[in-house]
Amino acid sequence: MKMLITTALLLASMNTFALTADEIVAKSNQAVRYAGTDGKSDVNMVITDAKGGQRIRKFRILRLNTGGGTQKFYVYFKAPADVRRQVFMVWKKVKRGQHDNRWLFLPALNLVKPIAPGDKRTSFVGSDFVYEDISGRALWEDKHELVKETGRHYLIKNTPHNPRAVDFRAYTVTIDKKTFLPIKAEYTDKNGKLFRRIKVVKVKTIQGYPTVVKSRVDDLARGTHTISTCSNVEYNTGLKEKIFTERFLRRPPREATR
Amino acid sequence: MRKLILTAVLVSSFGLSISSPAQELHGFVDARYGLRTQNDPNSDQEMLSELRAQLKGTWSHNLFTATVRSDFLYDSVADRHDRIDLETGKGPVDLRELNVLFTPIDSMDVKVGRQILTWGTGDLLFVNDLFPKDWQSFLSGRDPEYIKAPSDALFISLFPSFANIDIAYTPRFDADRFINGERFSYWGGTDLSGADLQTDKPDEWLEDDEIALRVSRNFQGWESALYGYHGSWKTPRGLDPVSGRNTFPKLSVYGASLRGALAGGIANLELGYYDSREDRSGTDPFIPNSQVRLLAGYEHEIITNLTGSVQYYLEHRLDHDKYRAAFPGAPGTEADENRHVLTLRLTQMLMNQNLTLGLFAYWSPSDHDGYLRPSAAYKLSDNWLLEARGNLFFGSDNHTFFGQLEDNSNLALAVRYSF
Numbered sequence: 001m002k003m004l005i006t007t008a009l010l011l012a013s014m015n016t017f018a019l020t021a022d023e024i025v026a027k028s029n030q031a032v033r034y035a036g037t038d039g040k041s042d043v044n045m046v047i048t049d050a051k052g053g054q055r056i057r058k059f060r061i062l063r064l065n066t067g068g069g070t071q072k073f074y075v076y077f078k079a080p081a082d083v084r085r086q087v088f089m090v091w092k093k094v095k096r097g098q099h100d101n102r103w104l105f106l107p108a109l110n111l112v113k114p115i116a117p118g119d120k121r122t123s124f125v126g127s128d129f130v131y132e133d134i135s136g137r138a139l140w141e142d143k144h145e146l147v148k149e150t151g152r153h154y155l156i157k158n159t160p161h162n163p164r165a166v167d168f169r170a171y172t173v174t175i176d177k178k179t180f181l182p183i184k185a186e187y188t189d190k191n192g193k194l195f196r197r198i199k200v201v202k203v204k205t206i207q208g209y210p211t212v213v214k215s216r217v218d219d220l221a222r223g224t225h226t227i228s229t230c231s232n233v234e235y236n237t238g239l240k241e242k243i244f245t246e247r248f249l250r251r252p253p254r255e256a257t258r
Numbered sequence: 259m260r261k262l263i264l265t266a267v268l269v270s271s272f273g274l275s276i277s278s279p280a281q282e283l284h285g286f287v288d289a290r291y292g293l294r295t296q297n298d299p300n301s302d303q304e305m306l307s308e309l310r311a312q313l314k315g316t317w318s319h320n321l322f323t324a325t326v327r328s329d330f331l332y333d334s335v336a337d338r339h340d341r342i343d344l345e346t347g348k349g350p351v352d353l354r355e356l357n358v359l360f361t362p363i364d365s366m367d368v369k370v371g372r373q374i375l376t377w378g379t380g381d382l383l384f385v386n387d388l389f390p391k392d393w394q395s396f397l398s399g400r401d402p403e404y405i406k407a408p409s410d411a412l413f414i415s416l417f418p419s420f421a422n423i424d425i426a427y428t429p430r431f432d433a434d435r436f437i438n439g440e441r442f443s444y445w446g447g448t449d450l451s452g453a454d455l456q457t458d459k460p461d462e463w464l465e466d467d468e469i470a471l472r473v474s475r476n477f478q479g480w481e482s483a484l485y486g487y488h489g490s491w492k493t494p495r496g497l498d499p500v501s502g503r504n505t506f507p508k509l510s511v512y513g514a515s516l517r518g519a520l521a522g523g524i525a526n527l528e529l530g531y532y533d534s535r536e537d538r539s540g541t542d543p544f545i546p547n548s549q550v551r552l553l554a555g556y557e558h559e560i561i562t563n564l565t566g567s568v569q570y571y572l573e574h575r576l577d578h579d580k581y582r583a584a585f586p587g588a589p590g591t592e593a594d595e596n597r598h599v600l601t602l603r604l605t606q607m608l609m610n611q612n613l614t615l616g617l618f619a620y621w622s623p624s625d626h627d628g629y630l631r632p633s634a635a636y637k638l639s640d641n642w643l644l645e646a647r648g649n650l651f652f653g654s655d656n657h658t659f660f661g662q663l664e665d666n667s668n669l670a671l672a673v674r675y676s677f
Contacts, residue, residue, distance in 0.1 A: 049610075055640050080640035081284055081676035099519060101479060108403035110374045114481075114517065116524045116567075118559040126611040224610070246474075247417060251359060251367055257318060 021144040024154050024175060031180040033136045034071075035209040036235030038064045040255065043230055047127045050223035056080060057125050060256050064239045069094035072244040073135060076256035083125075087249050087256075092135050100135065105249040112249050121167045128217040128226040133198065152177055168196070179203065179210035195221045207235045284677060285313040292399045292670030295650070300443035300452025305398050305668040308333035312354070327355035335441060344372075346435060347392070347407065354408050369413040374406045375426055377472055377483070379517045379526035381603060382618060383571045385551045386485035386513040386530050388470060388492060389426070392435040397442060397663065399647040399670025407435050421475040428468040428489070431460045433506060436493040437663075445662035447587055457494045457504045466490070480518035485530070487511040496536070497544040507545045508535040523558030540577025543584040548576045555601075563607040573597040591657040598624045612637040620660065627653025627660035645672040 019027075045057040058079035064072045075088040087105040099117035106113065120132040141160060148155035154175045160166050169192060174184040181203060187196035202214035211233055218225045243253050292306035310331040317324045329352040342349040357371030378387035382405070395404035409432050416423040437444045438455040446453065460466030468489030475482055487510060494504035513530035530551040537545035551574070557567035575581060578595035585592045599622045606615040614635045621628040630650040637643050647670045653661020 047610075053639070081286070082637075082640075082643065082674075084284055099522065101519065106403075108374070109406055110376045114519075114524050116557045116559050116565060117519070117522055118565070119562040122562055122607075123611055247367065247415065247422065251323075254318070 021146040021156055022139075024146065024180075025139055025144045025156060025158075025173075028173070028175045028180045028182055029136065029139060031210065032182060032212065034065055035211065036065075036207070038062070038237055038239040039233070039235050040237050040239070041230045041233045043228060045125070045127050045129070045226055045228045047226045048224060055126065057127060059125075062239055062243065062255055064241060064244065066091075066241065071135075072241065074244055074248070074256060076252055077125075085252070087252060089244060089249060090135055091244065094138050096138075096140060103246075103249060110250065112246050121165075127228075128196075128219045128224055129228065133217070147172070153183075163190075171196075181210055181212060189221070195219070201227070204233075206233050209235055281315070281317050283313065283315045285311065286674050286676040287311045288401070288672060288674040290400065290670055290672040292647075292668050294665070295667045295669055296665060298443055298452070298665035300439075300450055300665070301441070302335065304335050305441060305666070306333065306400070306670055307335055314355075322358050322360040324358050325355050328353045345432075365417040367415040367417075369415075370411075372408045372410050373413060375409045375411065375413065375470075376406060377424070378485075379481075379515045379528045379555070380553050380571075381555060381557075381567060381569060381601070382620075383553055383569060383599070383601065385528045385553050386472075386483075386487070386511060386515065388468075388487045388489065388509075388511060390432045390434050390492060393437055393493075394435050394441050397437075397649050397666065399649055399668060399672075401645075401672075401674075407432070421473050424472045424474075426468075426470040428470075430463045431466040431468055431490055431506065433459055433490075433494075434492040442663065442666045445657045450656055450662065450665065455494065455504055456502065457506075458498060458501065459494075460490055460506055480516055482517075483515045485511070485513040485515070491534070491546065495546045499544055507537065509533065510535060513551075520556070521558075523556055525557075526553070526555045528553040540580040541584055543581075543586045547578070547581050550574045550576065557603075560604075563611075565603075565605045567601075567603045569599075569601040571599040571601070573599075587657075591655075593658075594624050596624060597659070598622060609636075622658070622660065625653065625658035625661065626655065627651070627658045629660045629663070641675055641677065643672075643674040643676070645674065646670070647672070 040060070040062050042060050043058070047055045047057070056079055058077070060076045060078065062074040066072055071092040073090040073092065077083045077086045085107045089103045091101040093100055102115040104113045104115055105111070121130050124131050124134050141162070142158040143161060145157045146154060147157045154177060156173045156175060157170060158173065159170045163169065168187040169190050171185055171187040173182045175182050181200065183200040185198040186194055189195045196217070196219055198215060198217045200212050200215050204211055204213045211230070213230045213233065214227070216225060216227045237255070239255060242248070243255060288310045290306050290308050290310070292304070294303050294305055297303070308331055310329050312327065312329045314327040330350060331352065332350065336348060340349070342351045344351070344353050353372055355372055355374065357369050357373045359367065359369045361367050375389040376387060378385060380387070384391070389409050390407035392404050392407040409426070409428055410430065411426050411428040414425045439451065439453050443450050443452040468487070471486040473484045489509060490506040491509045494506055496505035496507040498505050510533040511530050512533070513528065515526065515528035517524065517526040532549040532551060534546050534548045536542070537547060540547040552572040553569060555567060555569035557565065560566045574596050575593070582592060599620055602619045604617045608615065616633040618631040619628065630648065632648045633646065635643060635645045650667045651660045651663040653664055655661045
């Protein structure tokens with residue numbers, strides 16, 4: 001019995017050691033973006049500018065995993081008032097050379113408008129988060145190196161294969177060994193200076209899934225920061241794929257509005 | 259009337275008893291002032307001088323969603339302020355929406371009542387979207403949402419597995435809110451005019467009705483659609499030579515569109531055949547000839563936070579020879595067989611998306627005219643917005659589409675509080 005435990009421990013630790021940087025990043029990506037078959041959350045973002053002025057964004061986000069790493073997102077805005085009831089929908093693609101499909105629904109015009117693929121490093125709804133922070137950055141876009149390992153964390157350095165397409169030279173991510181959630185990410189600019197930091201403030205286990213429920217991103221160059229808080233998080237709610245279509249852009253489903 | 263109220267109360271209490279209704283009330287207050295950038299001998303200098311409040315309420319129940327959205331406004335440029343005219347939106351109330359949406363069966367949605375209807379792929383150019391537009395608002399510096407005038411319609415959407423089918427039935431013809439001399443001067447056939455346009459609008463319930471149909475389907479990311487329309491020209495393009503009034507001749511439109519991702523951008527193509535049913539031969543000088551309309555567009559992000567799009571639009575008149583032969587106006591003022599229009603849209607987001615600079619430009623190489631719509635909008639806070647808009651028309655002739663509007667070029671400033 002003792003031997004069995006020892007062997008098991010050995011195997012387990014070997015297994016841990018055996019994880020390559022790519023595997024750690026893949027597991028982390030899975031933990032933070034793909035939990036369950038689907039997910040739902042109310043997001044509250046407080047954007048604070050360098051002078052202390054604040055702006056608020058509130059939205060409900062619905063996510064469905066659609067296989068092979070693809071996902072569909074439905075973002076229903078509740079605040080500020082001028083974007084209330086607007087819907088932003090994404091069909092996320094992960095293969096090289098493929099762009100996400102994105103749509104915006106403008107209720108005052110009853111207009112469904114496809115959005116041209118754009119720079120994913122631009123601000124999401126005016127916050128310090130960028131689009132890529134919300135829908136995820138494709139793993140093949142960076143080279144991943146395990147630079148440090150402690151009892152509790154991995155430290156992964158990510159260097160983009162195409163540095164011209166992004167606003168950073170590299171970023172390091174601290175990943176919790178137990179949950180595989182990234183708990184800190186730091187971005188250095190072209191001169192190697194730290195200019196952007198995302199920190200997880202609070203993690204909660206919901207339906208067995210460790211979940212980031214509060215995070216903060218600092219734009220150190222501009223002195224602005226955004227705090228994002230998630231509430232009413234639920235997994236495996238049985239979201240139907242048909243919600244992510246033009247029909248339900250024009251007619252938001254109760255999953256989004258209630 | 260009493261019966262109606264009783265029914266309404268019954269319906270609403272029925273709704274209340276089966277679910278906890280989600281209710282919300284939102285809106286904005288918008289003050290807007292616009293001036294012509296030059297004198298217009300046919301109109302006043304002021305283009306807009308209005309204070310507007312929009313209120314929107316929605317009531318969501320298990321069985322239906324009811325929406326009411328209405329503008330309350332005072333506009334000192336308008337002819338009259340006392341009478342409410344819900345059809346034209348004139349007067350102190352412009353009811354934008356008053357409808358009920360329900361899902362009688364799983365694969366069907368029904369929206370009945372006053373609503374805004376939109377389809378088609380054009381950007382401020384319309385081929386198969388024959389729902390009413392509000393050109394007066396659009397050209398005078400109001401918020402772009404006012405390009406659409408409301409429809410009083412029954413809108414049924416069906417979702418069988420092979421396609422989406424939308425049917426819009428308007429029991430009484432809804433015309434565009436067209437240029438009529440109140441705010442804009444226009445080409446009157448012989449000269450520029452600011453006189454009130456006299457029209458005969460089809461207004462018989464069920465007889466002067468409109469029906470519009472769309473069948474759409476997504477093929478591997480390409481949104482394709484077929485369209486049909488049966489109604490009348492949306493602006494008074496006909497003329498009754500006896501009464502001298504402008505008319506809305508009968509019109510049917512058949513078309514198709516395609517839109518999808520292409521080379522890192524979005525491409526669209528749309529076609530429409532305009533069957534001018536009262537003058538199929540093209541010989542009647544007082545009724546527009548049939549047309550073929552074509553639209554092709556492409557949108558792409560140029561650099562980070564700067565998006566650009568271009569469109570090419572063609573209006574091809576059928577039986578042009580017969581049109582020319584029968585043309586009653588002054589020589590040299592007849593329209594070309596082909597009206598070509600190019601558009602360019604540039605949108606730049608700055609200051610964390612709080613400042614948006616925009617330009618939309620129309621240019622017609624065949625009419626030698628054009629229309630520029632520059633805009634700047636700054637979000638002071640989540641509630642306060644400051645906005646400046648320009649509507650600048652130019653052209654070498656007075657009888658062309660944009661050229662006739664040259665004296666109406668205007669600039670508008672606005673402040674809006676949203677809640």
